[in-house]
Structure formats: C-alpha cells, structure tokens
Amino acid sequence: MEALCFIASPTPLFRSTPQHLTFPPQHSKKSLDPLAYVQIHTDSGFLTILQDDENVGGLEVMDKSGAFVAVHPCAGTLLVNLGDVAKAWSNGRFCNVKHRVQCKEATIRVSIASFVLGPKEAAVEAPPQLLDSQHPRLYAPFTYDDYRKLYISPKFKAGEALQHVCTHYS
Numbered sequence: 233m234e235a236l237c238f239i240a241s242p243t244p245l246f247r248s249t250p251q252h253l254t255f256p257p258q259h260s261k262k263s264l265d266p267l268a269y270v271q272i273h274t275d276s277g278f279l280t281i282l283q284d285d286e287n288v289g290g291l292e293v294m295d296k297s298g299a300f301v302a303v304h305p306c307a308g309t310l311l312v313n314l315g316d317v318a319k320a321w322s323n324g325r326f327c328n329v330k331h332r333v334q335c336k337e338a339t340i341r342v343s344i345a346s347f348v349l350g351p352k353e354a355a356v357e358a359p360p361q362l363l364d365s366q367h368p369r370l371y372a373p374f375t376y377d378d379y380r381k382l383y384i385s386p387k388f389k390a391g392e393a394l395q396h397v398c399t400h401y402s
C-alpha cells in the first residue's frame with residue numbers, strides 16, 4: 233500500500249520536492265510518531281494549496297490549545313494554509329499552522345500540494361507598514377534559501393525553525 237503526494241513544478245516563487253509515502257509509514261528514527269505519514273510540522277514557505285485525497289483522511293491541524301483537529305476529506309475543495317514565510321513577513325500576524333498526516337487506513341492516499349515559497353534572492357522581512365513601537369520587528373530578515381537550510385536541519389522536528397530567526401527585540 234502507498235500514499236502519493238504529487239507536487240507542482242518549480243518557478244522562483246513556486247517550488248517543491250516530490251514525496252512518495254508508503255504504507256505502513258516508515259521512519260528512520262524510532263522516536264518519531266509511528267502512525268504519522270507526515271510528522272508534525274509547519275510549511276516553510278508563504279502558503280500551501282492542498283488538494284487532499286477525497287476519500288482517505290489523515291490530515292490534522294493543531295488548534296490554539298495545542299490539540300489536533302482532523303480535516304475531513306471534502307470532494308471538490310482546496311485547502312490553503314500559511315507557512316513560516318507568511319508568519320515572518322506579517323511580523324507574526326499570520327499563523328503558520330502546525331499540522332501532520334496520520335495514517336488512518338491501510339490504503340492508498342493521494343494528495344497534491346503546491347507550495348508558494350518566497351522570493352528567490354530578496355530577503356523576507358516585514359514591511360515598514362507593519363512595524364511600529366507597539367509592533368517591533370520579530371524576525372531578522374532572511375532569504376528563503378538560507379531559511380530552508382535551517383528548516384531541514386534535523387534539530388528542528390516540529391515546526392520550530394522560525395523561532396531561531398527571531399531578532400533580539402522580541
């Protein structure tokens with residue numbers, strides 16, 4: 233059995249890597265959740281447009297209390313969620329939702345994720361209009377490529393990488 237995650241072709245703002253998820257989930261580290269197709273994470277880019285499997289569930293998003301809420305399959309819909317670049321650019325106003333995909337059924341699960349990442353070379357930084365004395369800059373400017381290196385580091389397993397580009401003001 234297997235689950236497939238097809239990902240759209242790259243442009244400077246729109247880029248990704250194909251994933252092929254097998255059933256049962258296979259992990260290199262025993263400490264990881266054995267029921268997860270995709271471990272808890274935030275997406276690294278600005279936003280993700282997801283066409284999930286219309287029949288097989290498994291996607292769960294974390295609410296403000298830290299509890300996971302299932303996103304049930306809904307035919308004919310797309311799901312959009314914001315990622316780390318959106319949170320940094322908005323100076324914390326947009327939420328980079330934590331989510332995971334749990335293995336609920338021994339069957340094929342197909343999802344299509346399209347990632348809008350961020351500028352290829354320019355820095356991601358909150359514009360001056362979003363900053364004032366009540367809202368000091370929360371994140372040091374970074375390029376998406378540099379941030380991606382931090383994001384994929386094995387040190388950050390659960391969507392915590394963005395915390396490491398905080399400025400000293402926060």
Ligand SMILES: O=C(O)CCC(=O)C(=O)O
Nearest residue numbers: 270275284291333343345
């Ligand atoms: O397949 C899904 O429902 C979500 C996949 C996902 O979270 C991702 O690729 O970042």
Ligand SMILES: [Fe+2]
Nearest residue numbers: 273274275331
């Ligand atoms: Fe994701």
